Amino acid sequence: LSGPPQLALFLLQSPNFPEPYPQEMELHWNISVPNGFKVKLYFSYFDLEPSYLCEYDFIKVEAEGEVLALFCGREASDTEAVPAQQVITSPKNSLSVLFSSDFSNEERYLGFIAHYSAVDVDECSNRMDEDLLCDHFCHNYIGGYYCSCRYGYLLHSDNRTCRG
Structure with missing residues (x-):
């Protein structure tokens, strides 16, 4: 299952x-x-x-x-x-x-x-625009979340910021 x-x-x-x-x-x-x-x-x-x-x-x-x-x-x-x-x-x-x-x-x-x-807790949708967890994309999963970046950008070591 x-x-x-x-x-x-x-x-x-x-x-x-x-x-x-x-x-x-x-x-x-x-x-x-x-x-x-x-x-x-x-x-x-x-x-x-x-x-x-x-x-x-x-x-x-x-x-x-x-x-x-x-x-x-x-x-x-x-x-x-x-x-x-x-x-x-x-x-x-x-x-x-x-x-x-x-x-x-x-x-x-x-x-x-x-x-x-x-x-x-859906960390990704419970935020105001000025308090974003992730620069580009936020992905929620049971018990947490992770960030990812648009094509051509890399996720910084803080796991939140995207660098071009």
């Missing part, structure tokens, strides 16, 4: 799932994938204690020192702060996920299931 390599899909879930998650807990996941890839994260099940501004139980997704998402609430009741069908993509090759629960849950909230995978 030929074609692009299949990348694995990984799973994160709240403690005790599908039973209710414990109170007063913090869990951190630091997710990283190889250079040339980004992390794609989405939730397939979400049931946390709802609260104004997600101040009680929540999931926080961060990358490069910025909060990419803050989620809480119950997907079944369609509250505003649930992930729904949202897919979160890291700006580079890593992100962190924080799950936090407070000291009291009046109901039995079951937690969450999240999935993540590595997705290829």
